[in-house]
Amino acid sequence: MSTTESKASGPARPLSPHLQIYRFSWTMAMSIAHRITGAALYGGTLLVAIWLVAAASGKASYDTVQWFFGSFLGLLVLFGFTFALWHHTLGGIRHLIWDTGKGFELQSRMAMAKFTLIGSAVLTVLTWIVALVVR
Amino acid sequence: MSMRTPLGRVRGLGSAHDGTHHFWQKRVTSVALVPLTLIVVGVVIAIPGRSHADAVALLGHPLVAITLLATLLAGIHHMHLGMQVVIEDYIHTEPTKTALVLANTFFCALMAIACVWAVVKLSFGI
Numbered sequence: 001m002s003t004t005e006s007k008a009s010g011p012a013r014p015l016s017p018h019l020q021i022y023r024f025s026w027t028m029a030m031s032i033a034h035r036i037t038g039a040a041l042y043g044g045t046l047l048v049a050i051w052l053v054a055a056a057s058g059k060a061s062y063d064t065v066q067w068f069f070g071s072f073l074g075l076l077v078l079f080g081f082t083f084a085l086w087h088h089t090l091g092g093i094r095h096l097i098w099d100t101g102k103g104f105e106l107q108s109r110m111a112m113a114k115f116t117l118i119g120s121a122v123l124t125v126l127t128w129i130v131a132l133v134v135r
Numbered sequence: 136m137s138m139r140t141p142l143g144r145v146r147g148l149g150s151a152h153d154g155t156h157h158f159w160q161k162r163v164t165s166v167a168l169v170p171l172t173l174i175v176v177g178v179v180i181a182i183p184g185r186s187h188a189d190a191v192a193l194l195g196h197p198l199v200a201i202t203l204l205a206t207l208l209a210g211i212h213h214m215h216l217g218m219q220v221v222i223e224d225y226i227h228t229e230p231t232k233t234a235l236v237l238a239n240t241f242f243c244a245l246m247a248i249a250c251v252w253a254v255v256k257l258s259f260g261i
Contacts, residue, residue, distance in 0.1 A: 035221065042214045045246050048207070052253035055194060059187040070183075082176075089172055092165045099162065131180035 026113035033117075034091035037084040044081045082127050087120035157216060164213035171206040178203070195257040207250040215243040 022028050054065040068074045094112045097103045103112060137144070178199055182190050193199060218239045226232040 038214070038217050039221065041210075042218055045211060045214060049246050049249045049253070052194075052250055052257070055187070055190055056253040056256035062187045062190065066183075085172065085176070089169060093169060096162070096165060127176060127180060131183065134181060135184045 026117075027109050030091060030094075030113040030116050033087060034095075037088040037091070040080070040084040041088055044084065047077070047081070079124070079128065083120060083124045086123040086127070087116065090116045090119050090123075157219075161213065161216045164209045164216070167209045168206070168213060171202065171209060174202055175206045191257055194254070195259075197258070200254050200258040203254050204251060207254070208247060211243050211247045211250070215239060218243075 051065055051069070054061040069078060094103070094116055097112070103109065178193065181193065185193065194203065219236055222232060222235045222239060226235055
């Protein structure tokens with residue numbers, strides 16, 4: 001919602017309170033993390049596009065891109081990408097559960113928030129173990 | 136002058152004057168992306184260590200390529216919707232907001248076109 005005067009939004013209206021007003025809780029932390037990981041995946045799509053276009057363009061460009069992803073910086077970026085992907089996926093499943101009208105009680109909210117964080121960390125490590133084993 | 140009542144005009148639209156289309160598309164793409172993400176992660180972690188020819192053979196395999204296209208299109212549509220909400224939440228000056236919403240659309244369109252071009256080329260021969 002906009003606070004500016006305009007034909008579309010009408011008179012200035014108050015915004016809902018923002019980050020600094022809330023006390024820390026697992027659910028708010030996971031909500032913020034969901035948005036941050038979503039934005040990270042948005043940027044990560046550029047890497048996916050570069051990787052696919054390089055693979056489609058020929059051996060030389062593919063080898064260059066694979067060299068980058070195999071470098072320390074590249075592996076670090078891919079590790080972060082993996083975590084963002086799993087975190088956003090689990091956070092998304094949490095939202096889909098809420099969409100059914102279930103899981104709003106304090107206990108389940110907290111359990112799902114903690115599961116999102118722990119689950120995404122576990123899935124990230126598992127993904128990399130499998131990737132290194134099949135290599 | 137409209138003969139419709141005020142309640143009839145706003146019912147199902149909400150403050151964005153756009154109904155629940157945005158919300159629903161976000162949900163549909165997210166439901167699709169849960170299984171698709173699992174499959175694509177499985178494909179991608181099978182890539183390291185392969186030669187270029189082997190990687191192309193895997194990515195261009197009909198089942199893999201079609202799954203990749205589904206994932207990329209659902210994912211890019213999903214992130215287009217998501218980033219628009221982020222922009223609308225934080226940017227309150229009309230010209231900046233419009234510019235960023237447009238930039239978001241152009242970036243997502245470019246990503247979709249580039250990815251589709253690459254997967255099609257990987258499928259039909261380099």
